[in-house]
Amino acid sequence: MEFSRAIKIAPSILSADFANFGAECRAIEDQGADWVHVDVMDGHFVPNLTFGPAMCAAIRPHIRGVMDVHLMIAPVDPYIEAYAQAGADVITAHLEAGPHIHRTLQAIRNTGKKAGLALNPGTGIDAVAHLLDMVDLICVMTVNPGFGGQKFIHSQVDKVRSLRAVIGDRPIHIEIDGGVTVETAPLVAAAGADVLVAGSAVFKGGSVADPAPYGANIRAIRAAAEAAV
Numbered sequence: 001m002e003f004s005r006a007i008k009i010a011p012s013i014l015s016a017d018f019a020n021f022g023a024e025c026r027a028i029e030d031q032g033a034d035w036v037h038v039d040v041m042d043g044h045f046v047p048n049l050t051f052g053p054a055m056c057a058a059i060r061p062h063i064r065g066v067m068d069v070h071l072m073i074a075p076v077d078p079y080i081e082a083y084a085q086a087g088a089d090v091i092t093a094h095l096e097a098g099p100h101i102h103r104t105l106q107a108i109r110n111t112g113k114k115a116g117l118a119l120n121p122g123t124g125i126d127a128v129a130h131l132l133d134m135v136d137l138i139c140v141m142t143v144n145p146g147f148g149g150q151k152f153i154h155s156q157v158d159k160v161r162s163l164r165a166v167i168g169d170r171p172i173h174i175e176i177d178g179g180v181t182v183e184t185a186p187l188v189a190a191a192g193a194d195v196l197v198a199g200s201a202v203f204k205g206g207s208v209a210d211p212a213p214y215g216a217n218i219r220a221i222r223a224a225a226e227a228a229v
Ligand SMILES: O=C(CO)[C@@H](O)[C@H](O)COP(=O)(O)O
Pocket: 012, 014, 015, 037, 039, 070, 143, 144, 145, 146, 147, 148, 149, 150, 177, 178, 179, 180, 197, 198, 199, 200, 201
């Protein structure tokens, strides 16, 4: 995985057809997705339940590029190795998921995977300064985690701008997750984000039988973001 600040679109398969994940992953990559974003939820850290490591391992052969695994679970440390074994390229854990985020990021790095740090909308960026040498990606949640299709929280745009200033030129991705659309993508791209996770805005209007709308949606979000950079 080579570092680049170019805009990357990472469709969240939370909005895919749950009976067809393999075909959905192939379809979104064929239609121009850069990364595939997998939302892991435990019904405890967030009020929803989704994918275990076995599911991630099952879809891995259907993903040619980057599998970006977002762990919305607590505790997180006991499961890091399982998601690494399942084939994740990036493993992201939440700052709010436990008292020892530095240890968690170390554990992710020890698996040889890229380490991501996610921040809920109510969390400030103060702690990030002490973790910069431990992270490859910082995920700014622009909705409260748990569900797709929520409204973008505009107050997070300033947070992205502050984060970009703290990160400077370090090779750390800023990922945005939640409510990303053609309208909101330019706001976060202009503020310094480079990875845009989008679920409903990518999958709307398409299906594995008719994936062309996925491509049109991805191109529209990318063009809107790139025009703002
Ligand atoms: O992690 C989450 C939600 O917790 C996201 O990845 C959503 O799945 C994004 O969906 P949209 O807001 O784009 O519909």
